[in-house]
Amino acid sequence: MTSTIEPVATAPELGIHPDLSNADYHADKTSLSSSGARKLLPPSTPAAFRYEQDHPQPATKTFDYGNAAHKLVLGNGPELALIEHDTWTTKAAKAKVTEARERGAIPLKQHEMDMVTAMAAAIQKHPLAAALLDPAYGAPEQSGFWLDGPTGIRRRVRFDWLPSAQSGRLVIPDYKTAADASNRVMQKEIEKYGYNQQADWYEEAARALGLGGDDAELLLIVQEKKAPYLINVIGIEFGSRIIGGAKNRTAINTFAECTATGIWPGYGDEPNYLALPGYAENRDKEIYL
Structure with missing residues (x-):
């Protein structure tokens, strides 16, 4: 996939932007x-990344x-529009949902509004x-932009919540919702969604933007969506953050190369020869060979 990134005339300047939408x-x-x-990064591709950006x-x-x-917990975000229809299949309900989305609001049914309020x-x-x-000691949705040292590319971050300047360790909370917030499930979610990469990214952003020392830490506040x-509240262990940092560096280098060449590859132009999964190969060797 060949594509060039058009410069944005109003690209934000480097640094922290408290009021950027x-x-x-x-x-x-x-x-x-x-x-x-x-x-x-795999299992995705640069081509998929570029398509979603565009x-x-x-x-x-x-x-x-x-x-x-996020809107009710953090106090910042799009309007919540209550659509007072039990179902959204009628013409009147569909019109209200469409009108809400067109003005940037999130349409919700009464039971959904009750859920997020609770x-x-x-x-x-x-x-x-x-x-x-605590709103007395921080602010929501703070954006930051900085230059990556090794590659010179622009990097960005949007903190869910940025604590006010203070002495001591900078702890950056990041709010997430989940069907199951148990340790057993969240350990898998960290790998599935790359939260260890997010932790490294946000902690590096804090250092690059002059917000905290080398000991800045991201904590996930994960909340279940059922009563x-x-x-x-989950922290990412050091070793997992180191792995996240290595993966981030690979992604940054890939972004820099694709941006320079205008080529955003998919799965490749040649055959990819694949083996059975390890467990299946070992099982079948025992049975058939």
Whole structure:
């Protein structure tokens, strides 16, 4: 896939931008974000990354729930529009949903609004989560841009919550919703969604932007989307963050090369010879060979 990145005339300057909108943050396609870095690596491809950058994906219910919870928990985000129809199959309901999305709002049914409201209330009752997201000591949705030293590419970050300047260790909370926030499930989610890469990216961003020392740390505040809306505050172990950093460096180098050449490869132009999965090969060798 051959494609060049057109410079954005209004690309944000380097540094922290407290009031930059989410739309303007994502509009800068000349910079690389943490989620973009993860999309550049297998099992995805640079071609898939470039396509998604050029063709934003439509809203889904999963993202609606997450964004709505972010709005009420963090106090920043799109309007929540209550659509007072039990089903959205009628012409009147569809019209209201369409109108809400066109103005940038998140349409919700009454039970969905009740759910995200209860989730926000549960956060306030959790001692650690409430302390990490205390509006007296931080602000939501803070964007930052900086230059990568080894490659010179623009990198970007959007902190869910950025604590106010203070002495001591900088702890950066990142709020997520999940069906199951148990340790057993979240250990798999860290690998599945690359949260160890996110931790390294955000911690490096904090250092590059002059927000904290070498000991800045990301903590995930993961909340379940079913009553009683349990919360698990999770840190990423050091070794996993080191692996995340190595993967990020590979992604950054890939972005720099693709940007320079205008070539965003997919799975390759030659045959890829694949073996059986290790467990299947060992099993079948025992039985058939």
